[in-house]
Amino acid sequence: MKKNFKRFWKLGREEFNTQYFDITKNGELMLKEGNYQYNIAKLVKQYGTALEVMFPFIVETRLHQLMDIFSAYIKLNDYKGKFYYHYPMKVNQHKQYVLSVVSEGANLETSSPNELWIVKRLWEQERFSSKIRVLCNGPKTERYIKLINELNQNGLTITPIIEHRDELVVFKKYKSEIGVRVNLNVKVKSHWDKRFNYFGLTEDEILKLGKIPNLGVISYHVSSQIQKLDGLTEPVKRLFSIYAKLRQRNPKLDTIDIGGGGAIPYVKKPMYTVKAAAQRIVKTCKQMSLKYNVKEPNIICEWGRYVVAPAQITVFKVITEKSVENGSNRKWYIVDGSFINDLPDTWTIHQQWHVIPVNNMNTRNNQRTWLAGSSCDSDDKYTAQGTYILLPKLQDETDQFLTFLDTGAYQDSLGARHCLLATPLKIIAHNGEVKVAAKRQSAEDIGKSFGW
Ligand SMILES: Cc1ncc(COP(=O)(O)O)c(C=O)c1O
Incomplete structure (x- = not known):
């Protein structure tokens, strides 16, 4: 019986990144970190909602796997270049995440002087090995340039990535390695497949x-x-034609940076695996090096x-329900958080999410719902693109909690404060212990940032 509910809520499946999740005998959501376990319903009782729970061990495991898999395919293909x-940092600048990735051997990429300032702090506290390399993307303002030069002079390997022609002049006398960002003339299937991209230099400009x-x-x-x-892989192929031409005049050029883009199965439909991706990317690099007769x-x-x-994960309580007008027996579940504020991609890019209950998980008495946030805005909702989110029917005597999975990327820094609602309380669950990372904001805290 229990197994069925686990399958029903799509938990315990590696291909959906839910392999750590399980359901207790009482129908409560739990998450396992090795032999430690966290009962999310109990955490909710202790800390209240809205609540964000971070699991640094998941970051560490995923990064470790990613690096191992790329390195394995490099070896398997007898590829001469290395993987880095x-x-x-823009994806989540929270200290715990940055420290977790660095502990697994990650280098860093910054997109602003304030992110680089975090690097400076860690460097001054002697928390980094001098082997770490930092790539600096984003427009190079005076403050950014000053920091780049300062850290580089102090012995940290900082590679400014040139995004505009003016920046080439600025870094002409830079003593260490620099990089250049190309605005590739290639389109891929994703939300951000914009016709007009203003990042980097065009292929023509670079050549x-x-x-x-x-x-x-x-x-x-x-x-x-x-x-x-x-x-x-298509952008990799395109890049090689430029890499090969650039190398003719710039023999020190020995590294390609393929940027971000690896996808998450947010809606729990099959997606390519990291193995398949790494295999194809390394193989493509090998083939292209041969084709253009260039150093790998x-x-x-x-x-x-x-x-x-x-x-x-981001957990909310259902405050109340309302019927959806003409909504073929769907109900609005109104939650004690805000999608506009706490999960802004819901609103801005119509992100779809995997939403599951935190308690009453082993009931068959479910309800098709649409979710509404607590702000005054009619856009503050999540309807799974007009379909529905299945959740337990509300009971008079028990509160119903629900959670959005996979909320660790971008949401925190993009978050807003519409209607002066507070950000969720944030806890870190690591090595079997739970710590508060950010307290629940009081009216005073929020008021202060608006001059009150
Ligand atoms: C230069 C650069 N690198 C990496 C990333 C991360 O992308 P993703 O989270 O899709 O992997 C971004 C995202 O905007 C980016 O601008």
Whole structure:
């Protein structure tokens, strides 16, 4: 019986990243970290809702696997370049996540001076080995340039990635390696497949640059949540034609950076595996090196969402229900959080999520629902694109809790404060212990940032 409910809620399945989840005898959601376990319903009773729970061990496991798999295919293909992972800090800058990826051997990628400032802090606290390399993307403001130079002079390997022609002039005399970002003329299937992309230099611009002192890396980032394997390999093929031409004048160029893009099966439909992706990417690099008769470059990968999204869940309480007008027996479940504020991709890019109950998981008495947030905004809702979210029917005597899975990427830093609602309380569950990472904000806390 228990097994059926686990299957019903799509838990315990590696291909959906739910292998750590289980259901207790009482129908409550639990998560296992080795032989430690966390009962989410109990955590909710202790800490209240809205609640975010971070699981750093998931970050560590996923990163470890990713690096191992790429390295294995490099060996298997007798590929001469090395594999390097750089964690794109924009995906989740929370200290615990950054420390977790660094502990597994990740390098870093920043997109702003404030992210680089975090690197500076960690470096000053002597928390980094001097082997770590930091790639700096994003527009190079004065403050950014100053920090890049300062950290580089202090012995940290900082590679500014040139995104505009002006930046080439700024870093002309830079003593260490630099990189250049190309706006590849290739489109892939994903939400961000924009016709007009303003990041990096165009292919033409790059080829006209001639010799660039200390050029070591050529990078691109075509998109996020890339849907198909071809979307990962077509840009690699395109990049090689440029890499080969650039190398003729820049023999120090020995590294390609394939950016982010590894996808998450948010809606629990089959998706390519990291094994299939790594195999295809390494094989493509091997074939292209042969085709263009060039040195097999090192490969940098910046998959962010892939590593951190499954490491966080966001839990809400259902405050009340209402009928959906003309909604063929769907009910609105109104929750004590806000999609606009706490899971903004729901609103901005119509992200779909895997939503499951936290308690009453072994009931067959379920309800088709649409979810509404607590702000005043009619866009503050999640309807699974007009379909429905199946959740237990509400009972008078027990509160119903639900959780969104895979909320570890982008949501925290994009979050807003519509209607001055507080951000969820955030806890970290690690090595069997639970710690508060961010307290629940009071009216005073929020008011302060609005001048009150
Ligand atoms: C330069 C760069 N690298 C990596 C990433 C991470 O992408 P993803 O989370 O899709 O892997 C991004 C995301 O915007 C990016 O801009």
